[in-house]
Amino acid sequence: MMAESTRRGVPEATVGRLPGYLRALTELAERGRPSVSSDELADLMGIRSAQVRKDLSSLGSYGVRGVGYDVARLSDQIAAELGLSQERPVVIVGMGNLGRALVAYGGLAPRGFQVVALVDNDPELVGTTIEGLAVGTFADLDPVRTPVAVGVVTTPASAAQQVADTLVGLGVRSILNFAPVVLRVPEGVHVRAVDLATELQILAFHEHQRLLADSRGDEAG
Amino acid sequence: MMAESTRRGVPEATVGRLPGYLRALTELAERGRPSVSSDELADLMGIRSAQVRKDLSSLGSYGVRGVGYDVARLSDQIAAELGLSQERPVVIVGMGNLGRALVAYGGLAPRGFQVVALVDNDPELVGTTIEGLAVGTFADLDPVRTPVAVGVVTTPASAAQQVADTLVGLGVRSILNFAPVVLRVPEGVHVRAVDLATELQILAFHEHQRLLADSRGDEAG
DNA sequence: CTCTGTGAATGTGTTCACAGCG
C-alpha cells in the first residue's frame, strides 16, 4: 500500500510532464469522464503508458487496478504537487511585442498566475495602460506591497541580465527568460529559458539531417 | 586525427545546445576574439567544460590542445551542422498577439530564417499587412511557388491540430507549436512545443518545493 | 481478466579523471 515515505523527489523529467497531464485531465473532466487509463493518458500525451504509470506512481498517486485513475482526484493531486493552490503573482518586464502578447494571453489566470505588474524603461511607455494594467518602472515596484513570485523577461538581450539582477534583488526566485542570453543568477534562483531562434535551429538541424539521409539514400538506392 | 567516420549521430542533448554555442561564438567573434577554451565557453553557457568538450568532439570538431577552439572555424562548423547555410522559409499561422510578436521579432533573419507567409482564417485580418507582409489564407499558399520549411503555429488550441494537418499536407516537416495541445503528426514530421503556462507551472513546482523545504526546516530548526 | 505499480534491463546524458598533443 505504500506510506507517506515514497513521497519526496519527483524526477525532473516527470515534473516537466505534470503540466501536460493536468491539461489532459482538465479536458477529460470537462467531458465528464470520471476515470482514465494510463493507456489513454499516454495517447493524449504522445508518450508510452509505462511512462505515465511511472510518473504518476512517483507522486504517490493511487490508481485503481483494473479501472484506471480517477480524473478529479488525480487532477487535484497534480495541481497540489505543482503548488497551484495559491495564486502566483507575475511581473512582466519588457513591453515590446512579446511582452504585450503575453499580457493579452488568456491562459495564465485560469492556471493560477496573475499578472500584477508591467515594467518597461521606455519613458514613452511608462504610464500607458496595456490590457487594463499600468506600465511602470522598477521603482514603482514595492516588494512588500506587490510581492512577485515569477519574473518574465521579455526585454532585448542587452538588458536582460540587468533586469534579472533587479528581479533577484526584489526577492524573485523564479525567472522565465525569453531573451537570447544565459542569465547568471545566484544559487537557488530558478531560470527557464525560451528562445524562438533556438527552437527553430533545432528543427533546422533535423531537416538538414533528413536531407543528408535522403541524398545518401538516393545515391545508394 | 580522426577521419570522416565519427561524423554521424550528434546526441539530441548536444543538438539542443548547439544554438547556444553558436550564439556565444558569434559574440566572441564580434569582440574580435580569435580563440576560446572549453572553460570559457562553459562559463558563457552556464555548463561544465567537460560537457563542452564532449559536445564539440561529437561534431568531429578540432580544437587545438593547449590553446582552445578557433572561434570562426567552430562557428562555421556548428552553422553547417545546423544546416544554416541555406535560408529556411517560415510560415506563421495565427495572427493574434503572439503571431504578430513573432513577425516583428528581429532575431530570425540574421539566423537564416525568412518569414515568407502569414496565415489566418479571420476575414477581418486576411488582406491586411503586418510588418510589410500580407496576411493570407492557406488557399493562397502554393507549395511550389512558396516552399515552406518550417510552420509556426500560434493559433488557439482548438484550431492547432487542423492547422498542423494542413501544414503537413503542404509538405511541411518541421512545426513549432505554441498552442497548448499535443499535435499528432505522421512519422518523420518534427514538432517542438513551446508553452508559456507549462514553463510557469514548472517554475511554480520548484517554488512550492522550496516553500515545503523551508517550512520543514523551520520546524526542525 | 484488466489495468496498475514496479523491479530489472536498457538507453541516454553528464561528470570525472587523465593520457597525450602542441
Added chain:
DNA sequence: CGCTGTGAACACATTCACAGAG
C-alpha cells in the same frame, strides 16, 4: 606546462515485462 579528447564511472530516464490488486 595548458588544454583537448575520451574512456570509464556515474546519474538519470525510459521501456519492458510481469506479479498481483480489484
